[in-house]
Amino acid sequence: MGEKKSKVVWVVKGIGSDNPEKLRIYDNETVWDIKKKYASELKVRENEIQVTTDEKHLNNDNVLVFKELEEGDTINILPRASAGC
Numbered sequence: 001m002g003e004k005k006s007k008v009v010w011v012v013k014g015i016g017s018d019n020p021e022k023l024r025i026y027d028n029e030t031v032w033d034i035k036k037k038y039a040s041e042l043k044v045r046e047n048e049i050q051v052t053t054d055e056k057h058l059n060n061d062n063v064l065v066f067k068e069l070e071e072g073d074t075i076n077i078l079p080r081a082s083a084g085c
């Protein structure tokens with residue numbers, strides 16, 4: 001039907017990364033979809049990833065990231081700290 005809407009955001013992966021990369025997000029993508037994109041790269045399962053911005057934690061996997069982020073925002077993709085570390 002209609003063309004998907006999209007925005008470009010910046011992604012910082014892991015702790016201490018100073019090399020953000022661009023990511024195009026679409027209006028139907030959820031927080032879980034973002035986690036799936038980065039889980040293998042960070043060598044963790046999807047449920048072990050935390051997605052944050054400077055202002056908020058995107059904790060609900062079913063939330064549409066398109067509605068939560070503005071063009072040019074930066075999101076942080078972090079592995080959650082393991083118990084006992």
